[in-house]
Amino acid sequence: MKSIATLTMNPTIDVSYDVGKVRHTHKMRTDNEWYAPGGGGINVARVFVRLGGHARCFYMSGGATGPALDGLIDLHQLVRTRIPINGPTRIASAVLERETAKEYRFTPSGPTLSRHEWEACSEALAVDKAPIVVISGSLPPGAPDDYYAMLGKALRTQGKEVVLDTSGKGLRHALDAGGLMLVKPSQGELEDYLGRALGDPQAIAEAARAIVDAGKAQYVAVTMGHRGAILAHRKGTAILPGLQIEAASAVGAGDSFVAAMVFALARGDDVGEAFRLGLAAGSAAVLRAGTGLAHPVDIDRLLNQVAEISPVAP
Template sequence: MPAIATLTLNPTIDVAYEVDRIVPTHKIRTTHEYYNPGGGGINVARVFVRLGGNARVIYMSGGATGAALDGLIDLHQLVRTRVPIAGPTRIALDALEHESGKEYRFTPAGPTVSEAEWTACLDVIDRTPCDWLVASGSLPPGMPADFYATLARRLAARGIPLVLDTSGEALRAGLAGGRIALAKPSRGELEALVGHKLESVGAVAGAAMGIVQAGQARIVATTLGHEGAVLSHEGGSVYAQALPIEAQSAVGAGDSFVAGMVYALATGAPIEEAFRHGVAAGSAAVLRAGTDLARPADIARLLEQVRITRL
């Protein structure tokens, strides 16, 4: 049974509501409230465990909201290692408006982290055995942009592959250090990295292949939202068209993608087959409103529909 560890430096309590209509000033009554532990690595672990793997979540939390996050993680029966911090854990809000079908998402920057707090994360990881480590999510204020590059060096010395799913300068600096087994940018994150728009699937594949050829990441899986996803590795690039499903929520689709792909890789699947699992898992995540993430039965059903085309 594959075992991974996930690192979430800026976790959240994910709160989701459904409302009939959003209007200013007036008190808006909500229905179908959901409360879940959130943040990239925690979400990946939730799906990975559902698929049958073992996962340990490593995360920073603090304040009264940090205690609440700990409790929510325990409700999901995840094995956890909490790195305490002084600042309060953030709360993210997702609201689905029935009248328009639009989803509104509010995400704070998160607490400022001290050097002693983020170096404690590295020390915890040094003591954590795992087959893969998934570092997913943004860096909170106070952390150096090259944190993920430092993490990659330490993991490489132990022979542990690093999966990186982040954005902005954290992604740029992380890739610059090399030693990334799998990077999963969105199209927007890849465009920000290369500094220009990527208007076609071929342009996305070319930019991602540049990362592979530069030795920064062995595999790059770029998600394109409603257009599908592109996989680039030393064997070339392939494209998976988006599945014809009705999306209820975009929350956790990328994290579910990562969980599905890493689970397949960790159980010995070839890279392109693992990519198909990622696409199926990402698609499964959007089937339900709120923050429930992908379910194995939906992943298995959708996997049969995933087709890839060589570019």
């Protein structure tokens, strides 16, 4: 089993709670309050470790809220490397309205980094020995649009395999630079990258396969929410339909998907089986409201419901 390192440049303190009904102006009393460390790479590390792997999470933390994030990560017993910054770590909120079972999510943009701060990420990862690096989450304000592309190139020079889960300009530049082991866009993120709508699974599969054929990524896994996911690799494309479950949250589904798929690849599983485990984990993450992410007992149960790989016609 290979170990991984994860990078979270724009982490969060994730707060979740329930309220009877959301109303403007009025003070709303909440209950079922939970706090968790969040951000793409931290979430990936949480699930990867639950599955039995070893992960070190690199993240940026600062301001008055920084120590709170550090403490929450320690509660999850994660191996961590904190990269200090001046700005305060952001706080994201997820509110479940019990009357409608709808979830409302509020996420600040995060602190603005200085050049010295974002360069410290490259310096920290350069000395880590993990053969797989998962770069996950949004680029914070102040970081160059092509930072993930530059970092990925430096890591590949060291012989490391790079996994990317991001969006917008960070995704665009990193994909155009190429050489990724795995990239996991949502359908919307892939459409944004291409600048056009992808109306059906066939079009999504063709677009994902084109990324593989261009040498931009070895594997492309496109998540489509309740409709399932599509995998493209050099031998073809495949689709997995979504599971028939009642979703209570949308928090952490993509991160759980990435963690499980990378876990399976790190232990040497076939990419198709890794894809199936990813879908089971992404589905497990939405079973409960809040910030709990996927748990192995739910992943194992749902994996039995995941279909065998179905080819998508070329």
